[in-house]
Amino acid sequence: MTNYQTSRLAGPKSVLTRRTALMLAGGTFAASTLGAPALVRAQSGPIRIGHLTPMTGFLGTLGGWAVEGAQLAAKEINAAGGAAGRQIELMSEDSINPENGATKAQRMLERDGVDFLLGEISSATALAISEVAARNEKLFVAVGPRSDVLRGERCSRYMFCTDIPNTAMVNAVGTALKQDGMVEGKKFFTLTADYVFGHDLLAAAKSFFAANNAELIGDELIATDVTDFSPFILKVRQANPDVVCLNLAGNQVTNFVKQYAEFGLPYPMVGFNLNTADAWAAGVGNLSGTWPTVWLDSVETPESQAFVERFKAEYGKIPENHAWISYIAVQIAAKAISETGSAATPELIDYLESGAKFDIMKARQAYFRPEDHQLIQEAYAFTVKEPGSYDDVQTMLQLDGAVPAPDAPLDSIYPSVEGGSCKL
């Protein structure tokens, strides 16, 4: 059941042991500071990245997109000569659950000799991998998990988070909802995924409701393997809310919206988490409401549109937001390696913390906040078009403007680092 892929364009396998590779890297670093940059290019052997992402289970569909995005980035980087002159070898494996993810991370570092770790969608698994990375003093680029906790009390010097956190998701949708008068004085009923991500998202939602005079009249925690939501839909009707609000994850969202459309309850639906793949899977006429996203294929920058075209040429389909976030995460790692001339963790951390700007195909450039290692970037809200006004799931999502507004500081939708719980 293990998926094991390496980038097809990766160079020949290194015959060096990890120790000699480290010594070489150290030597090269010393040499390059002495003014012999040619030696950097002379260094042989690929940069090995341990890529973990769920390919099975309730987040499995999202992981499929993550692998495609990451592998495309590696392929393009290698075709352009690699990072710091070295080819990138991306080893993608299925992280089934936190225990499995941690075990594989440990093995990748010890036996496979990867330079650093990258990936993950599940917040629970990302926390487990983060501990392994910290213990081994290796960089972990947490690509897709969204729990605030990863940028808060469980943050780590070795972990950098590229996706937007739950608070930013709530703020992105909340801004849109407030404009439609759907928050103030309204009764909300929430359904929440019962693991660290959902709990965290619910906490963010609760503080948003409290700050905006909305009332939470019911909340249901739902196990991640639930596929039939009819009993919960009956409970929603019993509660008679103004708005039904989803804090669900992965296949849960698709299952819920399909069954909600089946029952045809009158309460409008919104949500604080939705991935494009789950929206597409819901099919025509089932999804409604306003949702947050980190990126959508209709983001109108030339870079985004060029990426969509390259992705379509490679895989014959439009990229999903997890394909995009994995793509830019590998690009960011490659840029860090090129700029520092090294794949060694201390150098990479220093560079990522330096406030370096990254072009992530959005109107504004992104940077890592040194206080909590969160990639500060624009987010978006989107609305599902009226039934009948589209005939293909891939054209049913209407992208609203970027948040925060162009005149607001980029980090205004993120949790504050002052008085925050992240101590690096």
Added chain:
Amino acid sequence: MQIVFLLEQVVNGLVLGGYYLLIALGLSLIFSVGGIVNLAHGAFYALGAYVFVQLSAPLGFTAAVAVSPIAVALLGILFERFILRRFYNEDPILSLLVTFGLALVAEQAIRMIWGAAPLPATLPQEIRGSVIVGNMLFSKYRLLMLLVIAVALAGIWLLLNRTSFGRVVRAGIQDPDMVAALGIRLQPYMTAVVMLGVGLAALGGAMFAPITTVHPAMGSEILTIAFVVVIIGGLGSFWGVVLAAVLVGVTRGVTIYFAPAASEASMYVLMFLVLLLRPRGLLGESIAKFES
């Protein structure tokens, strides 16, 4: 009003139980006749859903629901002819391993043919929405499903209990050697039973596709529940499976009403209690090894 909501959950659980029944009944039939624990059963459920999605564009919703189980049942002939047949007289562990392997192959094949991303499938507008009877809310589509399940169930009961086909199959379950001594070849009956079981699973997949995520691993999701139902009901018992499916559905509905967090665990607790008190399952035949 409270009691109405509880009753509503109980009835909703009954419908859900009916759906579990479709999958579990096929599993139980194939075990009873061939002695095969078919771990690939979930794969046929998934195939039913995928074939339904494929066919619903050209054929329309109703025809696709009717045709896809038949198409998958025809696949069941190959499954029986080329794989299961070799294992009727072997150690059950072999068929367990083979069908488990087959389930993995099937999941990967679905990924290769249809892609890893879930397929979109929706209900036609006419059968969406709910009806309110008294104070209770029902999904129109689920009531329709219940009707189809009831018809399928009645059909199978009649087939097994009122036809010569059923007599041979039941005799084959009890005493295959005697059937052979009477000069009846059991082989074609086995093929038919496997077709029937696989077709039932596919029918479940086709009917659930519009209201669940159609993705490659959907088969393994449902298989666990199907096994729990078969174990609670008792191996080899038609009415046992019916009773267990309804019981599991209702237990889930009631726990979601009172203790939502325990809803997933509830069916395992139920299985535990039943096995503790009655190792053969509710209506299962006695298995000497487990009961002294």
